[in-house]
Amino acid sequence: QLQLQESGPGLVKPSQTLSLTCTVSGGSMSSDSYCWSWIRLPAGKGLEWIGHIYTSGNTNDNLSLKSRVSMSIDTSKNQFSLRLSSVTAADTAVYYCARCYDFWSGHCDYWGQGTLVTVSS
Amino acid sequence: DTQMTQSPSSLSASVGDRVTITCRASQSITSYLNWYQQKPGKAPKLLIYAASSVQSGVPSRFSGSGSGTDFTLTISSLQPEDFATYYCQQGYSPPFTFGPGTKVDVK
Numbered sequence: 001q002l003q004l005q006e007s008g009p010g011l012v013k014p015s016q017t018l019s020l021t022c023t024v025s026g027g028s029m030s031s032d033s034y035c036w037s038w039i040r041l042p043a044g045k046g047l048e049w050i051g052h053i054y055t056s057g058n059t060n061d062n063l064s065l066k067s068r069v070s071m072s073i074d075t076s077k078n079q080f081s082l083r084l085s086s087v088t089a090a091d092t093a094v095y096y097c098a099r100c101y102d103f104w105s106g107h108c109d110y111w112g113q114g115t116l117v118t119v120s121s
Numbered sequence: 122d123t124q125m126t127q128s129p130s131s132l133s134a135s136v137g138d139r140v141t142i143t144c145r146a147s148q149s150i151t152s153y154l155n156w157y158q159q160k161p162g163k164a165p166k167l168l169i170y171a172a173s174s175v176q177s178g179v180p181s182r183f184s185g186s187g188s189g190t191d192f193t194l195t196i197s198s199l200q201p202e203d204f205a206t207y208y209c210q211q212g213y214s215p216p217f218t219f220g221p222g223t224k225v226d227v228k
Contacts, residue, residue: 039165047157047165047208047219060215064122096164105153106212107170114164 002027004097004112012091012119018084022097022112029075030055036073036080037100037108040093048093052100053080087119123147123211127220133228140196142223144209149189153213156185156194159222160205168207169194199225 008020022036029036037052051061053071061069065084073080084091094116098108124147134140144154152172157165167176169185172192182197196203204227209220 041159046222047159047210049210049217049219051216062216064216098164100212100217101170104212105155105171106217107155107167107176107210108157108165109167109176111164111166 002099002110004099004110006095006097006112006115008115008117010116010118012087012117013121014088014119015086018087018091018117018119019081020095020097020115020117021079021081024078024080024099029073029078029080033102035100035102035106037098038071038082039096039098039108041096041114042090042093050082050084050095054102089119091117092119093117122216123150123214123218125209125211125218125220127207127209127223129223130221131224131226133226134199135228136199136201138199138228140199140203140225142194142207142209142225144187144192144194144220146190146192146211146213150211150213152188153211154185154187154192155210155212156183157208157210158203158205159208165208 003025012018035052038050053059068085070083094114096114097112099110100108126145154172156169159165173185206222206224
């Protein structure tokens with residue numbers, strides 16, 4: 001059974017960079033059938049798609065985040081990572097990592113439990 | 122970007138009710154539409170993908186339909202464990218936007 005687990009600081013100061021890592025266990029990340037995604041849920045709001053990365057290292061991200069997003073992947077460690085720069089209080093959210101299909105309708109079938117990141121001084 | 126809307130934003134229902142949630146895309150997304158269920162403090166759970174394919178392990182009371190811009194999620198007979206928030210998501214073109222959600226609570 002595939003499992004994903006987010007890790008990283010729960011508190012980040014405004015203007016700094018949020019960094020999260022997702023560790024995948026119970027399976028391999030090397031298949032080209034999937035992309036590895038980040039999604040967040042701000043308190044009182046709906047889900048927001050942040051972006052995804054392929055095993056090739058290619059990425060797509062949400063331009064509404066104004067190019068503050070960078071992602072990386074290390075299949076040898078079964079990990080992928082998110083960096084979000086110049087954070088503000090609006091970036092406070094529960095952040096999820098997920099495995100999503102790179103075909104069909106891009107649906108995400110395995111998710112991490114989520115990690116709360118608060119942006120505050 | 123493709124904008125997703127859902128209606129209603131919330132609804133109150135009783136166990137055994139038939140529940141229908143609608144999702145609309147701002148442009149055609151063919152059948153690249155997914156539905157998720159989320160409960161407080163939990164990760165979203167995939168229910169339906171490609172508009173009408175039921176994810177393995179999801180009860181048969183959940184069904185999806187639609188294509189182009191208009192889609193529907195139906196719960197044929199609401200069960201106690203179905204009280205949650207439901208989101209649609211388009212997987213046609215990045216960013217893979219979600220709808221704002223529909224909260225189903227107890228009448």
